[in-house]
Amino acid sequence: MSLDLLIYAVGAFASLMSVVAVYLALVERDLVKAVIYSAIQSVFYSLLFYLFMSPDIVLVYLPVAGGVLPALLLVLISKTERFERE
Amino acid sequence: MVGFLAEYMFTVIYLSLFVNLGLSLFGLFYKPHYVKKLIMLGILGDTLNMFAIFLGYRAWPSPTTPSRPPILLTYPFENASVLVEFTSRAVDPLPQALVLTAVVIGLAVMVFLIFLGDNLFKHYGTLDMREIRRLRG
Amino acid sequence: MKRVVSLAVLVTIVLGMSLLLALSGQSFYPSENLRWLAIVYLNTTYNPYLPDFTVWSPEAVTAIVWDYRGLDTLYETTVFYLAIISGLALGRGVKRLNQKPTDESGLSPIVKTVTKITGPMILAVAASIGLHGHLTPGGGFQGGATAAVVPVVFIVVFSSFYLLWKGVSSQRMLTLRSAGLIGIGLTSIALFLAGLLLGLPSYVFQNIAKAGSPLSMPYDVHGALLSGTLWWFNLFEFLAVSSGFTLAFIILMTPEAEEKW
Numbered sequence: 001m002s003l004d005l006l007i008y009a010v011g012a013f014a015s016l017m018s019v020v021a022v023y024l025a026l027v028e029r030d031l032v033k034a035v036i037y038s039a040i041q042s043v044f045y046s047l048l049f050y051l052f053m054s055p056d057i058v059l060v061y062l063p064v065a066g067g068v069l070p071a072l073l074l075v076l077i078s079k080t081e082r083f084e085r086e
Numbered sequence: 087m088v089g090f091l092a093e094y095m096f097t098v099i100y101l102s103l104f105v106n107l108g109l110s111l112f113g114l115f116y117k118p119h120y121v122k123k124l125i126m127l128g129i130l131g132d133t134l135n136m137f138a139i140f141l142g143y144r145a146w147p148s149p150t151t152p153s154r155p156p157i158l159l160t161y162p163f164e165n166a167s168v169l170v171e172f173t174s175r176a177v178d179p180l181p182q183a184l185v186l187t188a189v190v191i192g193l194a195v196m197v198f199l200i201f202l203g204d205n206l207f208k209h210y211g212t213l214d215m216r217e218i219r220r221l222r223g
Numbered sequence: 224m225k226r227v228v229s230l231a232v233l234v235t236i237v238l239g240m241s242l243l244l245a246l247s248g249q250s251f252y253p254s255e256n257l258r259w260l261a262i263v264y265l266n267t268t269y270n271p272y273l274p275d276f277t278v279w280s281p282e283a284v285t286a287i288v289w290d291y292r293g294l295d296t297l298y299e300t301t302v303f304y305l306a307i308i309s310g311l312a313l314g315r316g317v318k319r320l321n322q323k324p325t326d327e328s329g330l331s332p333i334v335k336t337v338t339k340i341t342g343p344m345i346l347a348v349a350a351s352i353g354l355h356g357h358l359t360p361g362g363g364f365q366g367g368a369t370a371a372v373v374p375v376v377f378i379v380v381f382s383s384f385y386l387l388w389k390g391v392s393s394q395r396m397l398t399l400r401s402a403g404l405i406g407i408g409l410t411s412i413a414l415f416l417a418g419l420l421l422g423l424p425s426y427v428f429q430n431i432a433k434a435g436s437p438l439s440m441p442y443d444v445h446g447a448l449l450s451g452t453l454w455w456f457n458l459f460e461f462l463a464v465s466s467g468f469t470l471a472f473i474i475l476m477t478p479e480a481e482e483k484w
Contacts, residue, residue: 158281194306
């Protein structure tokens with residue numbers, strides 16, 4: 001099995017797991033869990049960016065969508081309401 | 087057979103990006119809470135940036151030479167064959183530069199919307215968009 | 224149970240549809256040749272044989288961001304600045320509390336000690352990413368975003384008033400941010416002003432000597448690459464972005480006094 005098949009296989013696995021994470025973030029009622037699922041989706045997207053040979057984007061994407069934005073959203077949730085209604 | 091497997095897995099990546107796009111658009115329109123809409127807007131922007139990087143990828147020139155990121159590693163070089171080999175293997179650098187700008191602008195919009203959501207809660211007491219639409223100030 | 228069934232259906236749809244597309248030969252597979260513009264950028268980003276076109280930086284993406292397409296990045300910095308200003312404007316006129324953090328506030332002493340050790344390490348890594356942007360992957364914005372994680376961790380672990388008590392107030396962060404933006408503006412017109420003073424032709428946003436003007440920023444310091452304006456842009460952008468993020472966190476996370484509407 002040559003190396004570029006391995007790269008594509010890891011990429012396919014990461015993109016399928018990101019579909020799972022986006023669906024779980026959509027259906028969840030508890031907003032703290034939805035923010036955590038969105039951070040998991042960002043980690044899988046970073047892995048996919050790395051496999052497409054772009055290290056600059058990985059270094060932007062990991063602190064921004066995996067560190068700063070979930071922190072800001074969690075602060076907003078703690079100041080307002082936590083559960084989504086019907 | 088090996089060519090078919092590579093093409094199949096590449097198509098799996100491509101199609102799952104379309105499914106992400108559809109799911110995030112559905113969540114943006116049909117979920118009534120403000121913070122859920124913000125999360126789905128972030129996922130939408132990131133999927134569009136992933137499309138741009140996807141289009142800038144370059145297949146391997148031969149099964150033993152992999153494609154590489156557009157960064158030169160041996161800089162004071164003597165003859166120009168290093169540069170010729172670099173140009174024949176490196177990935178397109180232009181979509182990466184444009185995606186950098188797009189990520190920063192998406193982040194700026196999200197920071198502004200978070201400040202706005204804080205102010206909405208102080209005025210209306212709830213973040214449910216159906217109730218805010220009914221109250222009208 | 225309902226969620227597991229929906230997830231299985233979704234994954235099966237993705238796998239099956241892509242099998243259909245791959246079997247019929249209608250899918251998209253990347254080619255092995257690049258377009259002409261990408262070949263031009265890759266050829267001229269570090270090329271001692273073409274001294275009129277090169278940027279003297281072995282990193283193609285940073286050269287495109289700050290030299291070939293420098294105006295795009297200037298306006299992107301302006302958009303980010305506008306977002307922080309909007310946060311300041313929405314939070315004006317609100318009285319904020321200012322108490323002294325005691326020993327019982329925050330998390331346990333183990334977490335506090337570990338945070339005191341790893342905080343400066345994160346800052347060192349962020350400075351390395353930001354200042355080596357013209358040689359390795361990185362740059363000003365990447366370093367600034369990594370350095371912005373440190374105030375969040377400190378506020379969560381110690382207390383909301385720890386930063387204010389240590390002297391990191393919103394006025395000082397605003398001053399640092401303005402200093403960074405002034406630095407970016409001055410670096411972009413530095414060679415233009417030098418050309419006006421000396422009477423030689425020069426351009427705005429010029430980096431290395433081109434065919435029409437002989438002025439150039441120093442790109443080499445005793446063998447270590449400096450790449451002209453790229454290093455200065457990275458330094459000022461690092462300052463501006465990290466202090467902007469810290470300002471947004473201080474505004475959002477400090478508790479307010481009771482207001483009567």
